[in-house]
Amino acid sequence: MGSWMSMDEACTRLGVRPQTVYAYVSRGKIEVMSDPADTRRSLYRAEDVATLARRKQAGRKHETLATNTLFGAEPSIPTAISTFVRERLYLRGQDAVTLAARATLEEAAQLLWDSGQPVDFSSSVKVARPGRVAAFRTLAELAATGHSTHGRMKRVLQVEGQALVGQLANAFGAQPGQHPLHLRFAQGWGQTPAVAELLRTAMVLLVDHELTSSAFATRITASTGASLPACLLSGLTTLSGPLHGDASGRVKALFDELERQGEDQVIAHYLSTGQPLAGFGHHLYPEGDPRATMLLAMFKPPAVIARFIEKATRLTGLQPNIDVALAALSTHYGLPDDAAFGMFATARSIGLLAHSLEQLGVGQVIRPRGRYVGVLPDKG
Template identity: 40%
Template sequence: MSTPIYLSAREAAAELGVQPATLYAYVSRGLIASVAGPGKKRRYDAADVRRLKGRKASEDQTGSRPLTGDPVLETELTLIAENGPVYRGRLATDLAATSTLETVATLLWDSGDDPFAKNVPEGPPELPAGLAPLDRLMMALAAWPLQDRAAYTLAPRLLQLKGAALLRYSIAALLDQEPVATPIHTQIANAYGVSASAKNLIRAALVLCADHELNTSAFAARCAASTRAPLHAALISGLGAFTGPRHGAASDRATAWLAEITPDSDIEMVLADRLGRGESLPGFGHLIYQERDPRADCLLDILLRTEAGHPFVERLPVLIKAADNLFGLPPNVDFALAAIQKTYGLPKDSGKTIFCAGRMTGWIAHALEQYAAHEKIRPRAAYVGERPE
């Protein structure tokens, strides 16, 4: 067994690139072991220091901390398994074969009766022209109390009905249309004027995007619900987190570089140029799925089967193989949404609009589950700043 190596405080802090106060905070959090040294000075385990340094480097590359530590709350909604999300015991990729978003909503919300039956609200008020879909939705949700005098209710008997009404109202805001009882995937397909095969892919995408356990937007919605904020406010919280380029808008980043791919493009060269410039490949790799994102595989499989003769779709296997050879990463759901948008020539923002329409179902489910809990979500921070003498 090798003898442990210990560093002085100055050496450990220098290796980590932090101030001594931060080093002491790491020790108090149990990230670095320390032992008594000469005099009154402490010595710090070099293996722990280098392990933490490696983790910090990984965080700098990915922009996220790895998902480690104890779960922060309990849920009966979604389990993330190797073969994808599982909604209350039902594999999402199985549901994507035939289910609608409304069916999945009823499952996630644990509804006894159909909350969508005859539940069509009035449309949003007139909003400023020129708003992007997510901005239009944000304003529409803020205006929800204008049409619903019970907007602030937390009565369990009413919340699922409010959820169904808010979902239809939100789809209308995203599409800049009036709410209707038509299935949501049909509404989106009609608004985009696409084929039956595209409509089927939109339906499957909505189902696969409905929930993904405690992602950032779902956690934001739960935090709001834990304070007993009304349902429309919890949705605004979720939407605010969703709009960021590291979450819901990630498909936009994939769409941007996919625009470079034409029928004549040397795909490997396009990707090699990105690699040579030190650029990432949006839409590939996932923080949770260490191997493949089953949601992406499901959608891309449908796309390859139904649009085999499409010029872009014909080259998808080449693109995916080149990404694996050059970046060592498989496609994720953001790439699948961008590929659907490119294949069918869908409008700008349609990938994240479809993602948002599906994910709102999950936000409502998380809010409903949180309303049934007694505690308020109030995590503690690990202070790493200066301390008084």
């Protein structure tokens, strides 16, 4: 067996579909590289594939199956919301990049929620001090008084979801009103209609990303019959982690270093100490994040950031992901400090609500079992 193999060979060896191989790659279980003979194709490390194949053949005891399912060795929750095909994100069968070129957030929500009616995120709620604190406080108060989702029709929950997204957007700084959400954000942040188009594109690109940690947390909450704001709060608190939806904050801190030290010194420090550069590389997109490619092509980042991206890509071989694009957009247009996370959280709330609604149709509580590895109890 050679050291690298094609997608077809990996699928045959494992007895799975390409989607499952992508899942293995995203979890770091299979290393991937570009095919030197054809850069449009990827090759997969044969040793990693063989290791996974041996584990599958070793038997699937109950505890092994539970552990693998929980940690993503196999897709475990059926969903019709989004998926990945050949390193492209698809939202209910539509290419996310193609959708982002034309759709508003309201239209993206109508698609993800499978709604027969247009979606309206208008809101008149005024927020005195918009930002992350206001957003989480708003959701927490709504979660504390919200109604259970059980026994309520989907169309009623969709209307409630519209209000939630509208209030969340206002809490992050969108101007109250009836305009589409990207225009309200631009107005609230004092930006032009041209920048509003960039905000629209960025947020549509962020509405969902299959079964992420935050989507899983949301679905667990939804499975218990908790209120819709409680489901959303559960997902967004998970999203707020620096290894998930707040990764752009780490990139922003990196950009601040560039202003003080210059790109050469920053890159030299990170590479010499073996520290990864935040925002570069993505397990699901070994050839580059198409969301970042689209967004970065729509504006010119500040010169020092552009030079940094070029040099970091050349020296590491890793492409910038959506977190770099968001941080560059926020920096270039002087958006509020928390704007990147605000855009991410507001946009992803649409996807999290879609996961909540889909999970309600399952009608079963998600209850993983623990595999105890501690001190055995004294039977005496």
